[in-house]
Amino acid sequence: xxxxxxxxxxxxxxxxxxxxxxxxxxxLAGLTREHRAAVDCGTGNGQAAIGLTKHFDRVFATDPSxxxxxxAIVHERIAYSISRAESIALPxxxxxxxxxxxxxxxxDAPAFFREAQRVLAAxxxxxxxxxxxxxxxxxxxxxTLRAFNRGTLEQYWFAExxxxxxxxxxxxxxxxxxxxxxxxLEVRWTLPELAGYLRTWSSTARYAARHGFDPVIEVEQTLxxxxxxxxxxxxxRWPLHLxxxxxxx
Numbered sequence: 001x002x003x004x005x006x007x008x009x010x011x012x013x014x015x016x017x018x019x020x021x022x023x024x025x026x027x028l029a030g031l032t033r034e035h036r037a038a039v040d041c042g043t044g045n046g047q048a049a050i051g052l053t054k055h056f057d058r059v060f061a062t063d064p065s066x067x068x069x070x071x072a073i074v075h076e077r078i079a080y081s082i083s084r085a086e087s088i089a090l091p092x093x094x095x096x097x098x099x100x101x102x103x104x105x106x107x108d109a110p111a112f113f114r115e116a117q118r119v120l121a122a123x124x125x126x127x128x129x130x131x132x133x134x135x136x137x138x139x140x141x142x143x144t145l146r147a148f149n150r151g152t153l154e155q156y157w158f159a160e161x162x163x164x165x166x167x168x169x170x171x172x173x174x175x176x177x178x179x180x181x182x183x184x185l186e187v188r189w190t191l192p193e194l195a196g197y198l199r200t201w202s203s204t205a206r207y208a209a210r211h212g213f214d215p216v217i218e219v220e221q222t223l224x225x226x227x228x229x230x231x232x233x234x235x236x237r238w239p240l241h242l243x244x245x246x247x248x249x
């Protein structure tokens with residue numbers, strides 16, 4: 001059984017999770033000799049898979065959640081399937097890039113890395129990345145959100161989240177690691193869009209299940225005091241934690 005923390009919020013996930021910057025995928029494409037095929041594991045609704053389509057002829061995107069896949073971004077070059085990252089239903093040496101975005105901390109990492117080594121063709125590469133706490137564009141807004149995240153919700157985060165906050169650096173990485181330039185995820189959201197994103201958090205779902213009410217309602221009201229017009233778009237940033245490498249010769 002996989003750790004299914006998001007199927008019940010797949011609709012929110014599809015509309016409220018940010019997409020990744022084009023610059024990230026341009027860099028990743030530069031790591032591989034060929035651009036015939038890539039596979040994105042733990043794809044969710046395809047937030048990373050859609051970025052890969054600009055650089056690879058074919059993208060295979062897998063997730064163990066049927067609900068997530070049912071709401072995935074449709075694209076002619078993406079083939080979605082329901083499977084775990086530790087069991088990629090592709091032939092040996094068949095892809096040029098393996099990715100996992102905001103997902104590695106939920107995997108059995110050694111098993112996933114073995115599968116990546118199996119399916120990667122000569123000259124292929126792997127990249128795993130994620131993002132942690134959002135940064136808002138004023139001190140007062142940021143402090144309100146930080147208090148919600150690290151105060152109200154702290155005990156409701158799953159332990160695996162620490163692997164992400166550590167930038168995946170505590171996970172053994174059995175590849176020839178390559179240096180990657182710093183990457184940052186940025187969006188401009190309204191207050192309701194930010195609130196929707198907060199509702200996708202696993203900690204929010206656990207809090208609501210425990211207490212019987214949505215904790216985002218209160219923090220959204222508090223944020224509104226400094227936000228101004230709720231329809232105003234404000235800059236929200238997340239530094240990306242990225243590790244990349246090639247199969248060892």
